[in-house]
Amino acid sequence: MTAGQSGGARAGLFNSRSRRLASDAVLLVVAIVWLGPYAWMTITSLKTLPEITRAPAYPLPQAFQLGAYREVLQAVPVMRYFVNTVFMATAIALLQIALALPAGYALAKLRFVGRSAAFVLVLSCLLIPAQVTFVPVFTMLGSVGLVNTFGALILPFGVSALGTFLVRQALLSVPDEIIEAARMDGAGELRIIYLILGPMLRPTLSALFLFSFVFHYNDYFWPLVMTTDDQVRTLPLAIALLREQGTGVRWHLVMAGNVILSLPVLLVFAAAQRQILRAVTARI
Amino acid sequence: MKPKHPLSPYLLLLPTAAFLAVFFLIPLLLAAKNSFFTWDLLTPPRYVGLRNYEVLVGSGELAGTLLRTLGYSAVVVALSGALGLALAVALDRPGPVYAFVRGAVFSAYVVSWVAVALLWMWILDAEGLFTAALRGVGLPTMSWLGDPRSALLALAAVSVWKITGYAMVIFLAGLQDIPRALHEAAALDGAGPWRRFRHVTWPLLRPSAAFVATTSLILSFQAFDVIRVMTQGGPVKATTLFVYAIYEHVFVNLRVGRASAMIVIFFSFLLLLTVLQLWALRAGAPREGRRPS
Numbered sequence: 001m002t003a004g005q006s007g008g009a010r011a012g013l014f015n016s017r018s019r020r021l022a023s024d025a026v027l028l029v030v031a032i033v034w035l036g037p038y039a040w041m042t043i044t045s046l047k048t049l050p051e052i053t054r055a056p057a058y059p060l061p062q063a064f065q066l067g068a069y070r071e072v073l074q075a076v077p078v079m080r081y082f083v084n085t086v087f088m089a090t091a092i093a094l095l096q097i098a099l100a101l102p103a104g105y106a107l108a109k110l111r112f113v114g115r116s117a118a119f120v121l122v123l124s125c126l127l128i129p130a131q132v133t134f135v136p137v138f139t140m141l142g143s144v145g146l147v148n149t150f151g152a153l154i155l156p157f158g159v160s161a162l163g164t165f166l167v168r169q170a171l172l173s174v175p176d177e178i179i180e181a182a183r184m185d186g187a188g189e190l191r192i193i194y195l196i197l198g199p200m201l202r203p204t205l206s207a208l209f210l211f212s213f214v215f216h217y218n219d220y221f222w223p224l225v226m227t228t229d230d231q232v233r234t235l236p237l238a239i240a241l242l243r244e245q246g247t248g249v250r251w252h253l254v255m256a257g258n259v260i261l262s263l264p265v266l267l268v269f270a271a272a273q274r275q276i277l278r279a280v281t282a283r284i
Numbered sequence: 285m286k287p288k289h290p291l292s293p294y295l296l297l298l299p300t301a302a303f304l305a306v307f308f309l310i311p312l313l314l315a316a317k318n319s320f321f322t323w324d325l326l327t328p329p330r331y332v333g334l335r336n337y338e339v340l341v342g343s344g345e346l347a348g349t350l351l352r353t354l355g356y357s358a359v360v361v362a363l364s365g366a367l368g369l370a371l372a373v374a375l376d377r378p379g380p381v382y383a384f385v386r387g388a389v390f391s392a393y394v395v396s397w398v399a400v401a402l403l404w405m406w407i408l409d410a411e412g413l414f415t416a417a418l419r420g421v422g423l424p425t426m427s428w429l430g431d432p433r434s435a436l437l438a439l440a441a442v443s444v445w446k447i448t449g450y451a452m453v454i455f456l457a458g459l460q461d462i463p464r465a466l467h468e469a470a471a472l473d474g475a476g477p478w479r480r481f482r483h484v485t486w487p488l489l490r491p492s493a494a495f496v497a498t499t500s501l502i503l504s505f506q507a508f509d510v511i512r513v514m515t516q517g518g519p520v521k522a523t524t525l526f527v528y529a530i531y532e533h534v535f536v537n538l539r540v541g542r543a544s545a546m547i548v549i550f551f552s553f554l555l556l557l558t559v560l561q562l563w564a565l566r567a568g569a570p571r572e573g574r575r576p577s
Contacts, residue, residue: 027382030389056416057417099300128312140311221509224512236399261396281457
């Protein structure tokens with residue numbers, strides 16, 4: 001290298017300034033590209049139909065009208081869909097945790113014949129997405145009369161291969177002595193799993209819960225395929241229908257629906273960003 | 285550890301095994317079996333041998349669907365990966381402003397595909413913001429979702445917007461693992477920002493890059509929501525990717541056999557991609573192991 005000490009120092013100075021400029025430029029682009037659409041969604045939802053027809057791209061609403069929200073709430077039983085969606089997503093997430101704990105415990109802590117085969121089996125199910133199984137599952141559930149029920153929405157996701165894997169990994173770092181001590185005290189396996197290890201795995205389990213909840217709250221594919229009945233349909237389906245129904249697209253209604261659909265998820269995300277990131281960046 | 289009772293590990297695994305069998309493994313086998321039948325869900329299935337596969341290949345449907353899916357995935361993976369990397373490097377600094385902006389980019393990944401698809405339909409609409417902006421600066425515009433030449437690209441662009449935050453987050457996690465001392469040493473040696481990125485950051489980020497590339501490839505291969513909401517596979521099949529084609533065969537044409545053949549082929553590709561993923565991760569990861577000590 002021919003660059004001497006002073007060259008290096010100069011490079012350092014130059015770097016930090018040009019880097020700051022570059023970062024500021026990136027900040028600006030990001031603000032326009034990623035925050036702009038959200039802003040536009042909200043602005044459109046506060047307009048009235050004549051306003052949109054007259055000047056669709058005008059940046060501000062004349063007055064902040066909540067008419068679109070009122071109309072969406074009247075046209076669609078939003079509350080029922082919302083309750084359906086939250087119920088389904090919560091049930092799936094809880095079921096996944098309830099089943100991942102004992103399975104992860106057996107895979108991480110117990111010695112038995114076929115353990116590595118069982119582990120490979122769980123991992124290989126990660127390869128099989130709902131998009132591959134939905135046709136046979138649909139006909140299977142149809143033959144037992146479960147199509148159009150919450151069973152069809154919840155049961156197929158009862159086991160999460162990813163969740164089982166994450167619980168197993170987390171349990172590997174829990175010392176065996178804790179389990180041995182609990183056994184000495186006469187605790188049964190289920191008691192050890194749910195009441196002693198469960199609370200110790202709280203960070204992993206809450207990451208798993210949030211990730212699974214958000215994923216299934218948002219899911220469009222499975223409820224679309226498995227239900228036709230309004231009683232069990234979920235919010236994403238109802239919001240998507242806002243655009244399909246009736247004459248001409250009334251974008252202020254669609255955007256109001258969009259705000260109603262995404263606001264809860266954005267709030268959950270804002271409150272629990274770290275836990276969600278934990279599950280997303282978990283590597284296998 | 286020794287189990288308390290020799291049967292207890294099996295009992296603890298039983299519920300998981302039962303669910304996986306009923307909802308993953310048996311359906312996969314059923315799909316393989318159904319692919320040899322014609323079945324409209326109403327009348328009993330009829331055995332036809334390899335006929336479904338022959339039709340898929342012979343009509344060119346398989347090649348077309350595969351080509352479109354690969355094209356869409358290539359654009360999505362390349363652009364979201366590159367953008368995610370650039371954003372990670374630029375936004376990897378302390379401070380509430382940067383944290384907020386990182387959160388904003390990632391939030392698109394957390395919001396539902398339905399909301400994202402509807403929002404971008406409005407922005408790309410003939411009366412929408414994007415068209416108005418192009419017209420405002422005197423650029424030509426077109427019906428982005430209505431023209432077969434641009435529809436798939438428009439969907440890919442929307443998907444890039446949605447998942448760039450995912451790539452960014454993985455790269456940020458990778459950046460965090462790079463010791464600061466390495467950068468300082470390189471800076472003392474007189475390496476500029478680009479050479480530091482090229483010789484310090486990038487080699488250490490390669491495992492993250494392999495992970496991002498392969499996971500988002502598998503993810504974009506399964507694209508459905510954005511298609512169903514924005515284009516319904518049209519115009520003239522321009523956006524009919526694998527999963528949408530399968531969906532259409534079952535629920536529009538009532539051809540379960542044809543759909544099942546498609547599922548078998550689709551699953552084979554997913555397997556292939558996973559092998560690719562394992563290979564890429566192995567090629568990217570154990571660099572420390574090979575480093576001379």
